[in-house]
Amino acid sequence: MTFTKVGSAIDLLYDRMVGVQASGKEVLVAKLKDRYYALGNVCTHNGCRLSGGKLRDGKIRCPCHGSVFDPANGKVLQGPAEKPVPVYHIKVENGSIWVDL
Numbered sequence: 001m002t003f004t005k006v007g008s009a010i011d012l013l014y015d016r017m018v019g020v021q022a023s024g025k026e027v028l029v030a031k032l033k034d035r036y037y038a039l040g041n042v043c044t045h046n047g048c049r050l051s052g053g054k055l056r057d058g059k060i061r062c063p064c065h066g067s068v069f070d071p072a073n074g075k076v077l078q079g080p081a082e083k084p085v086p087v088y089h090i091k092v093e094n095g096s097i098w099v100d101l
Helices: none
Strands: 003-008 016-022 025-032 035-040 054-056 059-061 076-078 090-093 096-100
Touching (some): 003 016, 003 025
Antiparallel strands (some): 003 096, 016 025, 025 035
C-alpha cells in the first residue's frame, strides 16, 4: 500500500466531509463519529462532486440528483446512481489523514 497525506485530522470535525485531490484523483474524506472514510468524490450518476452534498444519518447525498451512498463501502443506497463509488483505505497517524490511492 502507498499512502498519500490528504489533510489534518484537526480540520475534519465530527460528521463532516471534505473533497481533496490526491495523486490525480478526486477523493472525499468523511468523519462519522470516531471513524474516518475515504471514497471517490464523483457521483457515478452524473459526475457531480459529492463533497458539495450532505452528510446525514451516516449517509452521503449527492447535491445534483439526490443519489445516496454508504461511506463505509461506497454502495448506492438510493438512486438514480446505479454504480458504487470507489472506496480507499484510510488511516490517521500523528494527527494526519492518509489515504491509499
